[in-house]
Amino acid sequence: MIDSAVRAPVVTKQSETRERVLDLIEQLAVGDAIPSERQLGTDLGVSRLTVRAALDDLVREGLLVRRRGSGTFVSEPKIAQELTMTSFTEDMRRRGMVPASRTLGLRTVPAGAHLGRLLKVSPSEPVVVITRLRLADRETMAIETLHVRESLIPGLNAGDLEQRSFYELLEQRYGIVIASGIQTIEPTVTNEEESSALGVPLHSPAFLFERTTQTRAGEIVEHVRSIYRGDRYRLVTELNRREGRPGRRFA
Amino acid sequence: MIDSAVRAPVVTKQSETRERVLDLIEQLAVGDAIPSERQLGTDLGVSRLTVRAALDDLVREGLLVRRRGSGTFVSEPKIAQELTMTSFTEDMRRRGMVPASRTLGLRTVPAGAHLGRLLKVSPSEPVVVITRLRLADRETMAIETLHVRESLIPGLNAGDLEQRSFYELLEQRYGIVIASGIQTIEPTVTNEEESSALGVPLHSPAFLFERTTQTRAGEIVEHVRSIYRGDRYRLVTELNRREGRPGRRFA
DNA sequence: CGACCACGGTGGTCAATACCACTTTTGAAA
């Protein structure tokens, strides 16, 4: 069989269209209209449905708003950033702050029962525990405790973490790509250790984030426990009433 | 011109399809496959595109997962409920609990500087302040303090709030439809009043939700301040790494 | 001059069709 150039379309027309529209948006001001769907289709040489699919994405992400009968417009920068951030670094940047990190400790211990269950490894499995102080604009923001199976990151040392993002490190040095995760958020108060590290009074209100992430294949990569200062960190979400469906049936 | 039944399609084929599939899902167990897109199209008498659009919705909401080349399957009940809930009642139901409400107080006071700013009214404007205890499965869950301009809800009394949802009341009696809102979440600890009302120890960790909602026209409707018990209420979010676009450009 | 209405353009929905990449199944060959 001839290897006839039937390569996988790494870039689909849809994603291509998306990129083009993104470029377009960057040149426009908030409130400006983008070309009509039909026009875009003609300009970019794709069908209207493809354009719509691409725009659907951007609308869902809040970059555009559609007004039926009127047009599609560049929207107000979304106030509520998606809660599904990827990393501390990115999160802080989005909040307009300069992120930094200081590694407080790095040691290897057996997973133990609790952590073993979270990471889905045997309790005796060696696990690297990394404690980092997270800074934003040179002020303490959070304490983060990472737990990673040692066999995933052989040879990692504290210096590696100072500059690069941990996720970048995982990807570039170890070829581990985080695909998804689940995170729980609870209110808590700081204990003595956390208070002194963060420089806040004992029993200050704080967020407790617990995150477990995994690769696309479903392998658990890390478990992270973070304490965020309640006086500096705040979650903002936008609420949008779903129209229609005034209440789903439950059995 | 003849009034040829050109009525507005209040239910689109897509939403119709969505409902049918929801019915279908209810009869299946987690992990079961639903009929193929082509099959569904034939069965329901709609095109595959319509089926896909309906399934897109359900996949996005986490009820279904697609496996290319294999089929579409009923997914694990979504662990991460959307953070953008609309009301306490709905939120609790989604968590599988029975919501209830007890009105603790209802009085009218001048808005004052702070509240006036939040509601965008004059500081002397009369504002109704409603305090409610929110229950889930007959246990205290939260304290909620509503602030609404009195002129919006003339004649409202405490009894009105016991059965119906406040939002339903707004819609049905006053014709006010909430369209969007913005909410901030902070960690805090309960004060004496909150502790005794909720039945938790003084200075227990809690979530502080502050929500301001508005109509589609942008008119501020209400400002709500809620204290949620940290030991009973927890936020869970799902993190999904966006593939591609390894970082959007910022100007 | 003002009010009204028809028209063109826009997004919203839908159909029918086609091809691709991937997974599962199947059946023939070893």
Added chain:
DNA sequence: TTTCAAAAGTGGTATTGACCACCGTGGTCG
């Protein structure tokens, strides 16, 4: 019986064509 390659079925993408509801506007009529 085992192995493995082809076939069948699935979701993923894309095109073309069509009609609808809605919005803004410009022209017309009073």
